[in-house]
Each structure stands twice: as C-alpha cells, then as structure tokens.
Amino acid sequence: MHEPTTGAAGEPSPEDPRKNRPAEPKPGTAAWWLARENEPARRRRRRSLTLDAVLDTAMALLDTRGVAALTMRNIAEGLGCTQASLYRHVRNREELVTLLIDRAISVASSAPPDDADWVGKAAWSARLFRDHLLRHPGVASVLRGTERLGPNSLAGVQYSLDLFIGAGLSPRLAYAAASSLATFVIGSVHFNLGLDASDPKESRHRRLLYRSRDPAAFPLIVQHADTLAEVSGDDEFEIGLNALLTGFRALIQSPGNTRDQDAERGEACSRS
Amino acid sequence: MHEPTTGAAGEPSPEDPRKNRPAEPKPGTAAWWLARENEPARRRRRRSLTLDAVLDTAMALLDTRGVAALTMRNIAEGLGCTQASLYRHVRNREELVTLLIDRAISVASSAPPDDADWVGKAAWSARLFRDHLLRHPGVASVLRGTERLGPNSLAGVQYSLDLFIGAGLSPRLAYAAASSLATFVIGSVHFNLGLDASDPKESRHRRLLYRSRDPAAFPLIVQHADTLAEVSGDDEFEIGLNALLTGFRALIQSPGNTRDQDAERGEACSRS
DNA sequence: ACCTGAACACCGTTCAAGT
DNA sequence: ACCTGAACACCGTTCAAGT
Secondary structure, three states, X not given: OOOOOOOOOOOOOOOOOOOOOOOOOOOOOXXXXXXXXXXXXXXXXXOOOOHHHHHHHHHHHHXXXXXXXXXXXXXXXXXXXXXXXXXXXOOOXXXXXXXXXXXXXXXXXXXXXXXXXXXXXXXXXXXXXXXXXXXXXXXXHOOOOOOOOOHHHHHHHHHXXXXXXXXXXXXXXXXXXXXXXXXXXXXXXXXXXOOOOOOHHHHHHHHHHHHOOOOOOOHHHHHOHHHHHHOOHHHHHHXXXXXXXXXXXXXXXXXXXXXXOOOOOOOOOOOO | OOOOOOOOOOOOOXXXXXXXOOOOOOOOOHHXXXXXXXXXXXXXXXXXXXXXXXXXXXXHHHHHHOHHHOOHHHHHHHHOOOHHHHOOOOOOHHHHHHHHHHHHOOOOOOOOOOOOOHHXXXXXXXXXXXXXXXXXXXXXXXXXXXXXXXXXXXXXXXXXXXXXXXXXXXXXXXXXXXXXXXXXXXHHHHHOOOOOOOOHHHHHHHHHHHHOOOXXXXXXXXXXXXXXXXXXXXXXXXXXXXXXXXXXXXXXXOOOOOOOXXXXXXXXXXXX
C-alpha cells in the first residue's frame, strides 16, 4: 500500500471496498470516542510502554517547550523508545492531540466557592478555566477545533448543567449557555496567545498604530487611540464574561425557563 | 550562518549584537504592522511577481484544498515560480498567514440593515461574519492567535465602535464589547470546524455517547441525552449571541455609559 | 537586481525485519 | 507479541550561483 502521507488531494477513497469497517471516524467526534471504548483492550496490554506514559511525556513536552516541539520524534526521545513504537498506542498525531486536550482540561474539579450564587460560581469557574489555560499556553494553542466529548470535558458539561439548570434554565438552554461560555473563554485565551502576555511594549505599540491610522477611514480609532490601547485582555474578558452572564440571567426571567419553548430566539435581537 | 530551522530549543539569541535592529517583531503584533509600513518599498518593485499575487494564490489554495495544502511549495507551484522566490515577498510562512488572515476578513463592508436598532445591526453583522467564516473553513482554521490590527480588521473595529458608542457605551466599553463579540464569533466557528458541518450522523452518535455515560458521574448528561444531542452549533451561537447583546444593553442602562467609570466590573458577577 | 537549483534540517507515517 | 531500523514522502528555510 504505502499511501501518500498527507491526503491533500481531497480524500480519494472514503471507503475501502476490501475491508468492511466504515472509514475510521475522525478523532474527537462522538463516533470516535464510542468506537475507542468498544474496542476492548487490543492495545496497551500492560506492557512497558503505556498510553498514559505517552500522554504524560507529550504533556510535559507541550508545557515546557511549546506546541512546535510536540513531535512524535521528541515524544519518543523522551520515552527512550523509537517513534514507530508510538503508533502502537495512538493511530496518528491527531489522535494523540485529541487525547492530550481532554487530559489537559481537568481543572474544573477545583473547589467551587460555596457561598456565591450561580452567577458568581459560573464567573469563578470561567476565570479558573482561563487562568489554567493562560498558565499552559501550549494547551491553549492546540485546543481549537476538536470537540469536547472526552471524559474531562464532559465533567465540565455536567458541572455547568447542574449550575444552570439549578438556576432555572431549561436543559437545552443550560447546555447552550455552558457551550457559549466555554467558547468565549477559549476564544479569549486564543487571542491573547501571540502577545507575550502583558508585554508593556505592546500597549505602546498599539497606541502608536492606532494614532497613525488614516483619520478619514478610522476616525474613532484615531480619536480614542490612547483609551483603546489601554484595554487589556483581562479587561475584555471580564466585560464579555459579565455580559454573557447578565444575558443568561435575563433568559431565566423571561418565559420558558423550565420548559423548552425556544424563547431564546428573537428575544433581544429584534431581528427585523 | 544557516541557523536551525525551528527554534524549538527556546529562542537562543533574542538580540544579535552584530546588527542593530532589535530582533524582528512577531507577525501580527502592532510593532510588526508599524515596522512593515515604515519600510518604504524595498520589496515589491512592481516586478512580475507581486505580494498580491502571492496572497491571491495562497487564498485560492486555502479555499479549495484546505489549510493542510497551504504550503510554500504549493503556492510556488500555483504561481509557476520556485519556492525560494516567495521569500522575497514574505519573511516566512507565519508572516504570509498573518497577511492572508487580514485579507480574508474583508466582509464587514457588506450592507448593514438600516432600519434595525443597534442591537439588530450588531446581531446581523455577527451572523454575517460567522457565515463568511463557515463558508471559508480554511480561513477559520488559521484564524487563531494572531492579533486583529490589520487594515481589514481595523475596519471592523471602527464599524463596531461606531455602533456601540452610538448606542451609548463609553469608548472603552465599546471596544471591549466589540472584541468580546468577535472572540465569540470566531470561537464558535472554531468549535464547529471538525464536525463536517451538520452531518446528520453526528447528532445520532452524540446521543449514543451521552446515553452510554456512567449515570453516577454524569447524571444530567445521561438524563437529558436526547435533548443535548439535538442542540446544534447554530443554536449555541444564537443563544450566546443573544446573551452577549442583552448584557451589552444592560451595560448601557447602568451608570457610567458616557463616562468611563469601570462600572462594568463586579456589576452582575457578585464576586464575593 | 532578481530568480533558481540544490541543499539542510526537520516533519508524520509505514513496514519488513528482528527478538 | 512487541519493538526497531530504515525508508518514504513530505515540510520551511537558506544560499551560492546564475542571468
């Protein structure tokens, strides 16, 4: 066989007529997680090299040397084995990254503030999650795209559902609210990723850039250059987080909180 | 010289003592955009091969064959030149991607709905942006990390500032609101990226996965499996968008809308 | 002044061959 | 049954040499 390495030419044969299994599912999808659980223990027969060991060194590599160093060769070197051995525990690099991501999300288990109301708890959890990602930029940089269906991700979903349903949202709205919140947290970390995190020079450069724009094309940017340049990633996050939670609270006070009535659509947007 | 290709070992020498210029700025930062404008026209002397041509074919490649095919070799092949020629117009691949991203964001120029209020206009723009990204998954998959300081990104900022300041927010809050909204839109697209976009099978697989979870660990997920599996990416987006805009409107009705009083912090979160 | 050929130092992945 | 050596088909980037 020896197929070409990267399928850049448009996925030639989605189904192999020889074999009967239907074109292995993409890592991270529900089908992939399910298939992985049903396949009993073909791999990882408590040998010297385990999947956990692979993920451990991969995680250490990601944390210490960044995403560019997360290489099959480097992982193998860290384990003292050859790169080919890794493929006995993992189908390919994407699968490894998918497993790594779910493993890196295990932070929601930290103690929630018990005396706060549900909005306070949600805000606290969101900040905790964000801080965790900011402390592990490698994880954040690899977090996109993949679904959140792994055990640790699901623990976060369970926690959020508990919180939002307890507050009075329908299961459907609670799930959407939890997803939106997670999306916002991860997105906000992504945007602060390339900036060397609160480099004092960056604010000055942004002020210079805003000031030197064409006033005809960007009047408000030029006019408020100094103010805009001072807004930090933390400020943005807090304001967006607050707005989201305010919106969720408003959702509860409108009809359709315990039943599912699709009351959330066209409620505040005045779609005309 | 012939330095190692990837600086995986921790950025050895941040400053070269020979030359006097201070360690070229990272593509996408304010310093980078500024430096790029001040360097007059050393490159691109209206030769046969122009930067625009490079970006055009890169864009076409990204759209038709995806991010995995966005390769210096493929771009060169599309242009009929050698890969080394590309480096006369672009410092490296990251710079090319940065320029490509800003170019791919030129969608805000589309007609805004004139009879809607500011919330309606913001929602409309957000949906427009999201649809644009969903139609160009390659762009979305490459969108992370880099700052939004290029001309097309700034046009979006200018538009949003106009909208939110006109609605009554302070410049500071207007900027943070615009950034939060953009973060949410991009993030929500990122999360729907790996799913083959509304594959009917995916919903079924998610239902199976939710149902088969351990009820002791994930009681709410098991209990509401069918409901959760039916929530689509569109639903999530609409609910989150609505919440954000509701939150922004609440910000206006609280004290500190025309002045900057930091009234947005600790307002609804009841941080204890 | 511009472009090229050819190389360098990497990648992910596969597979026959060893033990 | 497990692991390895060696290869394949790619990468981004550089640079002396051509014109």
